[in-house]
Structures are given as C-alpha cells and as structure tokens.
Amino acid sequence: MIEIQKALIGKELTKQDIIKLLAIKDKKDQELLMTAARELRFNNFEDAIYLYGFVYFSTYCQNNCNFCYFRKENAIQRYRKSPKEVLGLAKSLVESGVHLIDLTMGEDPEYQKDNFSEIVELSKNIKDATDIPMMLSPGVMTEQNLDDIAAVGMDWFALYQETHNKELFKTLRVCQDYDRRMTSKIQAKKRGLLIEEGILVGVGESYEDIADSIIEMKRIGAKQVRVMSFVPQEGSPMENNPQSDYNLELKTIAILRLVFPEALIPASLDIEGLRGLSDRLDAGANVITSIIPPETGLAGVAQSYMDVDGGGRTVEQVRNVLKVKDLSIGSIDEYKKLLEKYKGKSGK
Secondary structure (H helix, E strand, O other), rough: HHHHHHHHHOOOOOOHHHHHHOOOHHHHHHHHHHHHHHHHHHHHOOOOEEEEEEEEOOOOOOOOOOOOOOOOOOOOOEEOOHHHHHHHHHHHHHHOOEEEEEEEEEEOHHHOOOOOOHHHHHHHHHHHHHHOOOEEEHHHHHHHHHHHHHHHHOEEEEEOOEEOOOHHHHHHHOOHHHHHHHHHHHHHHHHHOOOEEEEHHHOOOHHHHHHHHHHHHHHHHOOEEEEEEOOOOOOOOOOOOOOOOHHHHHHHHHHHHHHOOOOOOOOOOOOOOOHHHHHHHOOOOOEEEOOOOOOOOOOOOOOOOOOOOOHHHHHHHHHHHHHOOOOEEEEHHHHHHHHHHHHHHOOO
C-alpha cells in the first residue's frame, strides 16, 4: 500500500492516509501494516522493550466518566493506599526490573484539598529511594501543582482526552472541560515534563475521529501515545454497550508507530491480560504497561482484577512472552537516555 510505503521512507501521513489504513479489512494488507510497524520499531529501538510498573493508589474519584468502573456514582468498594504502602510497592516493582513507576489515581478530592502536597512528597520519596523514572496520572493540575511535581523530578505527566472529538468527549467525560484538560498537558510540557496522551476506541468514534486524535497527539508533542479498547464496566452507564473489537486497537497501534516512529507506544496488560500481549507487540508497541505485583490489593483500570492476584502481570511472565517474540527487556540506562533525548526535543 502506498500509505505504508510513505511511512517507511519517512514521509508524513495525511489524515486521509490514516483513515485509509484504519479502514483496512484485507488480512494481507493488515499484515503489511503490522510488518511495517515492527520494522520502524526495530529501526528506532532494535529489539528493546520497556516495562512500566503500575501503582493505582487511589480508586476514589470526583468524576462521573460514563465509561469508567471507578466513576463517582458507582457503588463499589474502593481503597486509598497509604504513602508507606505505595513506597513499598514502588520498591518492589523496581526490584523486579521495571523501567518506570506509573503513579495513577482517580481524581481523588482528598489529595486535591491539600493542593496535591501529599502526592508531591510521595513522589519525592520514591525518587529518592529508587532513582527510577516516574509518571504521574493525577487528573487536571494547576500550574503551581505542575511546578511542584517538576521540582521533585517527575518525568512524565499522563492525562488522556480519550477522544479529540469535543462532542464525543462530552458523552465520555461528563461535565469536564475539554480545553482545561488539554491546557494542563501543554502547561506540563512547558515545565519540561514529557506528555503521554491516549485515546479510547470502540466508544462511538469514527475513523475520522481517530485520525484527528492521532494528528492532535502529534501537534501537542506527545512522546508516548496510547490507544486502548473500550471494555464495558459494571455499574457504568455504558455497561451494556458492545465490547470493542480489539482488532481496531491493533490497527491503531500500528498506525501510531507509522506516524510516531520514535515514540513510546504501550501494549497494556489491562485489556486482555498476558494473552493479548503478543498481538500488541506484533502491532509495533515497545512498552508494556500495567505490570502489577500479585497479592497487593491493587487494581487495574479497564480490567480491574484480570491476571493480578494470580501473578499474570509480573516481569517474569512478560519476559517469557518477549523471549518467544525474539524481543528483550531494555536496560534502565537505555531508557533513561531515551527520556533525556525526548526532553532535549520537547520544546521543538
């Protein structure tokens, strides 16, 4: 396909190119897409894959996102991990061999009422104890909040729109401000934080919407770009919506690789667990997210407890899959150098 060849020689894909690739139905054409994505991944990263430890430390949230199990109005059991517990979990994950600690929470008003000072202190303690790269997913933050987390050495700020179609955004993130959310990302980037942006597929979007999102993620300079499939959540307004076709997620991962050949692109264990990892690696992903220590009482997001307590989201389990794929776990020094490279380019 002409669009695939364009990407392989370094030409920028247009919106129409992206839409055409998303619309692929023929298995041979899809395999060409996946093969090209793996080629571009190898050209930029060789066989190195990076691993992210996931610490979802508070499942309380002030929002009522229609797609989310942890939405405020869902009558479910929730938890807040203590700072001591979070530090211990982070140390355990670092010892297991992850490259980054992803600190994630719902938009918990308990942390917001002290202007995120507890989160800032916790982040500093983890950084001091481990010297590991860190990502924070706290929801929208003020400029002062962003100054504070940048000062303690936070590397990444993750804040997903889920879609860049403003009307669809309103149906997903009820009573939230699209522009405020985008502005918080841009403000973080100005402070030297790297941006992860993400979209959700299977929620009523069109191919044009996905293409617009990919183009917008490129415009804002995201260095890590993510797509996840919608999974119906019990107790949410969308619980009876049909399960998303995982194939659309796979095609989108591959297209992200074509558009962002030098970016980090996650394969999340939070959708299909370990059994879905191979397909996402075949689509060109080079980061494995949602690695969770077993028997710790932590939850995931899309599939809250899939493979968690049984040890299906550990570094050793992932290593076995990578070995079969002739891929390897990159070194922590390689990952840190990659982040420094991104930060050097972050203002361009």
